[in-house]
Amino acid sequence: MGVLILNSLGGMGAGLKKLPSLSDRLKAVASLVCGQVVVDVGCDHAYLSIFLAMNGCRRVYATDVRNKPLSRAKINVAKYNLLDRIKLILTDGLCDVPRDVDDVIISGMGGKLIERIILKQDWLKDKDKNLILQPQSFLTQLRENLCLNGYEIENEVPVVEFNKTYCVVNARYCGQPRRLSLEESVVGKLAESDNAYSVEFLRRQYKKYSKILKGLYISNSNEEKIEKYERVCKILSKWK
Ligand SMILES: C[S@@+](CC[C@H](N)C(=O)[O-])C[C@H]1O[C@@H](n2cnc3c(N)ncnc32)[C@H](O)[C@@H]1O
Incomplete structure (x- = not known):
């Protein structure tokens, strides 16, 4: 119940x-x-x-x-x-x-x-x-x-x-x-819904990860890390 x-x-x-x-x-x-x-x-x-x-x-x-x-x-x-x-x-x-x-x-x-x-x-x-x-x-x-x-x-x-x-x-x-998969771990079940809160949540995740990526470029972080965050941002860019 x-x-x-x-x-x-x-x-x-x-x-x-x-x-x-x-x-x-x-x-x-x-x-x-x-x-x-x-x-x-x-x-x-x-x-x-x-x-x-x-x-x-x-x-x-x-x-x-x-x-x-x-x-x-x-x-x-x-x-x-x-x-x-x-x-x-x-x-x-x-x-x-x-x-x-x-x-x-x-x-x-x-x-x-x-x-x-x-x-x-x-x-x-x-x-x-x-x-x-x-x-x-x-x-x-x-x-x-x-x-x-x-x-x-x-x-x-x-x-x-x-x-x-x-x-x-x-x-x-x-x-x-x-x-x-990277996509499943980044968007979870939220991608399955077009609920306004899901869309807003994923939009903010895009903003958050884009900011992190920018910081990684600035600090000359290692390539592997940068590449991972680029993939994450690409996945989330559907909701930008
Ligand atoms: C930010 S409050 C969240 C309270 C409530 N669950 C909520 O979602 O609003 C976190 C609470 O978890 C307790 N806490 C932190 N680590 C814990 C642990 N290992 N086991 C049990 N409680 C813990 C803290 O003492 C605190 O009261």
């Missing part, structure tokens, strides 16, 4: 408490949840965890590696009377997280950290675990390494918010490691 975004109570959930307002980025993350038991890794303030618990999730494990955000999360969770359904766990990534989860959310962190957290846990090699990942960096590398390790990217949701763009990656284990 999926999570309802802004339920029929018009923003009022269980106990008629006002739902924490979520950014469009976190709403996109929430929209990809499909089960009833969820882990929210790096929960910070726990607004997403609270939102999910108030919108159909039976149990949420909200984890953070730092004490300070987790204490703040606990205060927020208590405010919504959800301490019985949101279990707060102080841990690194998915260590110490019960394995009965349907959905694994890791959002708002660097792509390399997300990759490390996932690849450390063999129990995620299970087609019933739905991964919802929102990297702040290294998106291309995350796509490549997920697929090289037998995960499949099923869907990607672009978000444009406050002049920033994000991409939420929805993946699960399929057991067939695959090396992505």
Whole structure:
């Protein structure tokens, strides 16, 4: 069962408490949840965890590696009377997280950290675990390494918010490691959609990589690197 975004109570959930307002980025993350038991890794303030618990999730494990955000999360969770359904766990990534989860959310962190957290846990090699990942960096590398390790990217949701763009990656284990082509790793699933946000996301990626390439020319970087970025820019130039 999926999570309802802004339920029929018009923003009022269980106990008629006002739902924490979520950014469009976190709403996109929430929209990809499909089960009833969820882990929210790096929960910070726990607004997403609270939102999910108030919108159909039976149990949420909200984890953070730092004490300070987790204490703040606990205060927020208590405010919504959800301490019985949101279990707060102080841990690194998915260590110490019960394995009965349907959905694994890791959002708002660097792509390399997300990759490390996932690849450390063999129990995620299970087609019933739905991964919802929102990297702040290294998106291309995350796509490549997920697929090289037998995960499949099923869907990607672009978000444009406050002049920033994000991409939420929805993946699960399929057991067939695959090396992505450069084009697949650079545009992911976004090229399959003509959604205005996908187009805008890819347009900005073109701008970003063109700027990097310019810097490489100026600094006389090595030929191989320049050639790779030229190929990336050529792929993305469809959206310039
Ligand atoms: C920028 S916040 C993102 C919060 C929220 N997930 C979001 O998307 O808005 C990153 C949070 O991840 C936590 N964090 C960083 N590394 C972590 C790790 N290895 N395991 C769990 N949490 C981590 C930080 O303490 C911080 O609270």
